[in-house]
Amino acid sequence: MQITETEISEVLLFEPKVYRDDRGFFLETYREKHLKKVGIDIHFVQDNLSKSQQGTVRGLHYQIEQPQDKLIMVMEGRILDVAVDLRRSSSTFGKYVARELSSDNKHQMFIPKGFAHGFSVLSNNALVYYKCSDYYCPEGEYGLFWNDPSLNIDWQVTDPVISEKDQNQPKISEISKEFLF
Numbered sequence: 001m002q003i004t005e006t007e008i009s010e011v012l013l014f015e016p017k018v019y020r021d022d023r024g025f026f027l028e029t030y031r032e033k034h035l036k037k038v039g040i041d042i043h044f045v046q047d048n049l050s051k052s053q054q055g056t057v058r059g060l061h062y063q064i065e066q067p068q069d070k071l072i073m074v075m076e077g078r079i080l081d082v083a084v085d086l087r088r089s090s091s092t093f094g095k096y097v098a099r100e101l102s103s104d105n106k107h108q109m110f111i112p113k114g115f116a117h118g119f120s121v122l123s124n125n126a127l128v129y130y131k132c133s134d135y136y137c138p139e140g141e142y143g144l145f146w147n148d149p150s151l152n153i154d155w156q157v158t159d160p161v162i163s164e165k166d167q168n169q170p171k172i173s174e175i176s177k178e179f180l181f
């Protein structure tokens with residue numbers, strides 16, 4: 001497993017070793033010791049799987065109560081995965097990391113607590129599987145408007161498919177500090 005920092009150092013890109021042979025391929029999707037090796041001591045308690053059509057944008061979401069670290073991977077298709085820094089004291093507050101994750105490149109993104117997460121679907125469909133270090137807490141879940149001009153995220157999709165909930169999320173400037181990290 002190759003682990004590299006992104007331009008926001010706490011957001012990491014994981015590149016698993018892929019073993020290919022005449023039958024296909026094998027890779028280990030997760031080993032706790034790989035996180036420990038880079039000083040991350042967390043325990044994932046919930047795994048999620050979502051399927052989305054081309055052009056979907058899911059997010060940007062985060063939990064204040066029961067904040068979640070996430071390890072994102074793509075089982076089918078191609079997404080642009082985005083993490084936005086919502087840590088008020090961070091020098092990269094309001095900045096984001098975006099990486100293409102796909103069933104072809106098998107790359108994974110580790111997104112720690114303190115970040116909002118979202119993704120856009122660049123292929124016909126995308127099956128996105130991710131591990132979370134705390135449980136879903138609907139009453140503690142908050143969102144950030146996907147198309148906030150101050151973030152200026154290029155989701156690489158036209159006419160995005162967005163949930164009504166996500167169309168009505170606040171811009172970062174509209175979020176009061178108790179709903180930030």
Ligand SMILES: Cc1cn([C@H]2C[C@H](O)[C@@H](COP(=O)(O)OP(=O)(O)O[C@H]3O[C@H](C)C(=O)[C@H](O)[C@H]3O)O2)c(=O)[nH]c1=O
Nearest residue numbers: 048050058059060061062070117118119135136137163
């Ligand atoms: C997130 C979640 C949702 N649900 C239920 C609640 C709704 O009835 C249904 C769809 O939920 P939602 O529309 O919030 O799903 P997404 O838009 O994919 O939300 C996710 O989008 C971004 C990309 C994230 O990183 C979060 O994990 C999560 O917020 O699943 C659950 O039962 N458990 C869960 O952990």
